[in-house]
Amino acid sequence: MEIAEIKQKLESYKAEGKTLFSTSSFQTHSLVMLHILSRIDNTIPIYFLNTGYHFPETVAFKDRIAEEFGLNVVETKSTMPRYMQKDHAGRLLFTSDPDHCCYINKTAPTGELLKTYDVWINGVRGDQSATRRAMDVEQEAPHNTIRFHPMLDWNMKKIFAYIREHNLPRHPLDAKGYLSIGCEPCTRRLDPEMQEREARWFGLNKVECGLHTDLVKK
Numbered sequence: 001m002e003i004a005e006i007k008q009k010l011e012s013y014k015a016e017g018k019t020l021f022s023t024s025s026f027q028t029h030s031l032v033m034l035h036i037l038s039r040i041d042n043t044i045p046i047y048f049l050n051t052g053y054h055f056p057e058t059v060a061f062k063d064r065i066a067e068e069f070g071l072n073v074v075e076t077k078s079t080m081p082r083y084m085q086k087d088h089a090g091r092l093l094f095t096s097d098p099d100h101c102c103y104i105n106k107t108a109p110t111g112e113l114l115k116t117y118d119v120w121i122n123g124v125r126g127d128q129s130a131t132r133r134a135m136d137v138e139q140e141a142p143h144n145t146i147r148f149h150p151m152l153d154w155n156m157k158k159i160f161a162y163i164r165e166h167n168l169p170r171h172p173l174d175a176k177g178y179l180s181i182g183c184e185p186c187t188r189r190l191d192p193e194m195q196e197r198e199a200r201w202f203g204l205n206k207v208e209c210g211l212h213t214d215l216v217k218k
Ligand code: SF4
Pocket: 051, 053, 093, 094, 097, 098, 099, 101, 102, 103, 105, 106, 182, 183, 184, 185, 186, 209
């Protein structure tokens, strides 16, 4: 979607009395949507899912971007404390059941947000994975909400053209070879032959955390 269309869509949601929120992982490529939103309406809450496993660089970068873009960034996290997030052998869940770990730390807290708001502005792009390619710009989500995907038809080339044009900052780990950055235990550097999402949950048959598979009405 072009920026004027995104603006128009957000205005039409608001005219219908719908409440809006967004989420972000604060990676370099996520900044484009955040920058666009900051120029349309910087009061829209941008939730950061604090799993407790983020790289310290991501947390610091999030604070910097909130300040520089003037965004209303809000942290949210699981209601289950870390000491309870263990398997029967006492290991933290990301080591043995990452799907459940992602559910507790990402999907469940976002599901709670869907009970409060009407529209989830979500920056997924079709070129990131087959799951995302199959999504629509507007999709029904649980609790009678709408997922709005304004970046769905943007690709990496267009994203980086925007970043250069607006001189947006880069996540500090980009320079160290990371491209898709999530929680520290489940992220690795990208090798030249790997696709973007393969840098996550490396070696496992998992490319999504559940936000884009569970929180979509099927
Ligand atoms: S990405 Fe890894 S550490 Fe983060 S919530 Fe998912 S399994 Fe847990």
